[in-house]
Amino acid sequence: MVTSQPGSGVTAALDWVMDKSLVLGYTKVGPALRRRWWPADPAPGALAGRHVLVTGATGGLGLATAAGLARLGAVVHVTGRDAGRLERARATLLSDQPDASVETHVSDVSDLAGTAEFARDLASRVPRLHALVHNAGVMPPKRTTTDEGHELALATHVLGPHVLTFGLRESLAGGRVVLVTSGGAYAQRLDVDDPEFTQGTYSGTAAYARTKRMQLVLAPLWARELGGDAVTVASMHPGWADTPGVTESLPGFAKVTGPLLRDAEQGADTAVWLAATGDPIDSGRFWHDRRQRATHYAPVRVETPGEVERFWAFVCETTGVPAPVR
Numbered sequence: 001m002v003t004s005q006p007g008s009g010v011t012a013a014l015d016w017v018m019d020k021s022l023v024l025g026y027t028k029v030g031p032a033l034r035r036r037w038w039p040a041d042p043a044p045g046a047l048a049g050r051h052v053l054v055t056g057a058t059g060g061l062g063l064a065t066a067a068g069l070a071r072l073g074a075v076v077h078v079t080g081r082d083a084g085r086l087e088r089a090r091a092t093l094l095s096d097q098p099d100a101s102v103e104t105h106v107s108d109v110s111d112l113a114g115t116a117e118f119a120r121d122l123a124s125r126v127p128r129l130h131a132l133v134h135n136a137g138v139m140p141p142k143r144t145t146t147d148e149g150h151e152l153a154l155a156t157h158v159l160g161p162h163v164l165t166f167g168l169r170e171s172l173a174g175g176r177v178v179l180v181t182s183g184g185a186y187a188q189r190l191d192v193d194d195p196e197f198t199q200g201t202y203s204g205t206a207a208y209a210r211t212k213r214m215q216l217v218l219a220p221l222w223a224r225e226l227g228g229d230a231v232t233v234a235s236m237h238p239g240w241a242d243t244p245g246v247t248e249s250l251p252g253f254a255k256v257t258g259p260l261l262r263d264a265e266q267g268a269d270t271a272v273w274l275a276a277t278g279d280p281i282d283s284g285r286f287w288h289d290r291r292q293r294a295t296h297y298a299p300v301r302v303e304t305p306g307e308v309e310r311f312w313a314f315v316c317e318t319t320g321v322p323a324p325v326r
């Protein structure tokens with residue numbers, strides 16, 4: 001069943017204009033206006049006792065997402081690469097919500113073998129996982145490869161999340177998977193010829209946006225693959241939010257947009273809503289501010305079905321999951 005799009009024709013048109021204008025839709029103006037017509041908040045206690053996992057939750061949007069889910073009663077599992085930053089995140093979550101259940105896990109999602117091991121361990125201890133939010137993100141200043149030889153943005157945004165999702169497949173049955181992508185994906189087409197960005201001049205912003213496009217393409221593929229387990233998949237973009245990632249990776253952008261940037265809670269809102277709402281969600285779709293969005297704007301062309309299948313084959317072969325049927 002499809003979640004109905006909120007609002008009358010007039011609000012739908014206004015919402016669309018805001019989206020196209022970028023500044024109105026992506027900044028804090030977006031949620032300030034759209035909350036008048038967007039779908040209801042999840043019920044208080046909607047996630048009481050349910051386990052959720054948020055990757056990259058030591059700061060920024062991941063921490064805000066974990067806080068939002070904890071406020072709804074979830075047992076929150078958070079990951080990051082550094083034990084000290086995770087401890088500080090736990091303290092922040094507990095100061096916001098003193099009765100929250102928070103479990104921290106040192107896990108680098110760009111390390112595919114380590115991520116598979118983490119998934120095995122978590123699945124053995126948490127047989128039912130209500131939601132997995134793939135939030136961890138990076139904009140490498142120069143081309144960097146992981147110890148396993150993968151370009152870092154690709155490993156962090158695409159390959160690692162794929163390994164984690166399929167490693168937790170059984171625990172996620174009946175649950176939700178949310179991919180935190182970016183409006184930057186609109187600027188890039190799916191590149192199936194050079195997914196590891198080995199050719200041309202490397203740019204961190206281009207690598208970031210290319211792999212964010214891949215996340216958009218991945219969502220319906222995961223929905224197709226995991227539909228049999230009743231896992232609902234969504235991708236979303238947060239707009240422009242004031243986080244360490246934005247101020248450190250894009251200082252010029254942060255300076256110009258500063259007063260208009262969303263706070264982290266506003267940026268995380270749709271990820272929390274998608275993970276927690278009791279409304280049915282049409283699997284595989286792309287969301288922003290609690291509304292389904294177009295995945296492409298001209299002049300960036302839509303990928304062909306052949307390109308999508310080549311991309312899927314690349315991701316499955318590179319990660320080894322799901323295991324090929326023999």
Ligand SMILES: NC(=O)c1ccc[n+]([C@@H]2O[C@H](COP(=O)([O-])OP(=O)(O)OC[C@H]3O[C@@H](n4cnc5c(N)ncnc54)[C@H](OP(=O)(O)O)[C@@H]3O)[C@@H](O)[C@H]2O)c1
Pocket residue numbers: 055056057058059060061062079080081082085086107108109110111134135136137138156180181182183237238239240241242243244245246267
């Ligand atoms: N802020 C925005 O305006 C905006 C806009 C569009 C999309 N997004 C997306 O939203 C997500 C969060 O962005 P943000 O702005 O909050 O970024 P941020 O402030 O840089 O936070 C990134 C988080 O990811 C974690 N992380 C990075 N690499 C990791 C890895 N390999 N394994 C595990 N954790 C890792 C970091 O934790 P440690 O360093 O402690 O490991 C940190 O907690 C990203 O996916 C980003 O692309 C943000």
